[in-house]
Amino acid sequence: xxxxxxxxxxxxxxxxxxxxxxxxxxxxxxxxxxxxxxxxxxxxxxxxxxxxxxxxxxxxxxxxxxxxxxxxxxxxxxxxxxxxxxxxxxxxxxxxxxxxxxxxxxxxxxxxxxxxxxxxxxxxxxxxxxxxxxxxxxxxxxxxxxxxxxxxxxxxxxxxxxxxxxxxxxxxxxxxxxxxxxxxxxxxxxxxxxxxxxxxxxxxxxxxxxxxxxxxxxxxxxxxxxxxxxxxxxxxxxxxxxxxxxxxxxxxxxxxxxxxxxxxxxxxxxxxxxxxxxxxxxxxxxxxxxxxxxxxxxxxxxxxxxxxxxxxxxxxxxxxx
Numbered sequence: 521x522x523x524x525x526x527x528x529x530x531x532x533x534x535x536x537x538x539x540x541x542x543x544x545x546x547x548x549x550x551x552x553x554x555x556x557x558x559x560x561x562x563x564x565x566x567x568x569x570x571x572x573x574x575x576x577x578x579x580x581x582x583x584x585x586x587x588x589x590x591x592x593x594x595x596x597x598x599x600x601x602x603x604x605x606x607x608x609x610x611x612x613x614x615x616x617x618x619x620x621x622x623x624x625x626x627x628x629x630x631x632x633x634x635x636x637x638x639x640x641x642x643x644x645x646x647x648x649x650x651x652x653x654x655x656x657x658x659x660x661x662x663x664x665x666x667x668x669x670x671x672x673x674x675x676x677x678x679x680x681x682x683x684x685x686x687x688x689x690x691x692x693x694x695x696x697x698x699x700x701x702x703x704x705x706x707x708x709x710x711x712x713x714x715x716x717x718x719x720x721x722x723x724x725x726x727x728x729x730x731x732x733x734x735x736x737x738x739x740x741x742x743x744x745x746x747x748x749x750x751x752x753x754x755x756x757x758x759x760x761x762x763x764x765x766x767x768x769x770x771x772x773x774x775x776x777x778x779x780x781x782x783x784x785x786x787x788x789x790x791x792x793x794x795x796x797x798x799x800x801x802x803x804x805x806x807x808x809x810x811x812x813x814x815x816x817x818x819x820x821x822x823x824x825x826x827x828x829x830x831x832x833x834x835x836x837x838x839x840x841x
Contacts, residue, residue, distance in 0.1 A: 544557075568687065597696065638671045639652060717768070742828055775798065803816035
């Protein structure tokens with residue numbers, strides 16, 4: 521019996537892969553099981569060093585040009601066969617946009633239960649996942665009874681921890697014969713400097729209080745200084761001010777950054793569902809009765825067009841020191 525962690529990559533190993541390895545390491549130790557990991561991609565290169573100290577026994581590496589980008593046809597059969605070979609009792613992946621699809625496809629092929637977007641895991645004679653429900657107002661403990669028990673971990677809810685520098689044994693495998701029904705010809709990369717919303721450590725969002733789409737440049741300026749991702753409320757998206765890919769909330773993306781800055785956002789429950797697990801929440805709104813002030817750690821009652829530029833300038837000075 522073993523724990524298998526799925527290491528997400530997009531050229532390089534993603535930080536969420538290291539977070540998943542951290543969680544998997546703790547579960548393996550508590551359950552007294554061996555920890556293994558799988559990397560699927562074009563090339564691991566020297567990134568194996570990043571996986572030292574997690575207690576990974578064997579790192580199974582599948583390298584091939586055709587595996588450069590994720591595809592269900594290419595990745596899922598590999599994990600299914602490896603999980604069966606290893607007798608995996610627990611499979612842990614990442615709840616990134618890509619990871620959720622990957623985990624769901626693997627769970628479907630294996631015919632097992634899957635808990636998506638867990639914010640914590642424990643072992644109590646079986647895997648128990650902590651999962652937000654009811655728009656994040658309740659944290660439920662979900663016991664997974666199928667084997668292997670599958671779970672995806674929400675990015676940024678785990679601090680990467682290593683114990684020592686023991687490296688895993690690399691087991692290189694040939695790409696199996698696969699029926700690739702789809703082939704990715706090209707990938708449109710995000711602009712240089714753009715931060716993926718669901719994986720960002722800092723998110724700055726704008727809402728109805730911006731008045732018009734042109735004013736998102738005020739929030740973008742703060743993002744540029746802090747190295748943050750740009751988010752928005754549903755109201756801003758519905759008004760056509762910004763693309764839906766930036767929407768945070770129940771019908772948008774769920775984020776758990778170290779810092780979430782809400783600018784001109786009232787804080788409706790639908791928006792809170794997408795950001796209330798942030799470690800620190802800062803709210804800027806001229807309405808002292810705005811709901812966002814009920815959940816924030818720091819609140820500023822004021823005009824965002826005065827407050828945000830002042831914050832941007834102050835942050836620029838501090839970071840330049």
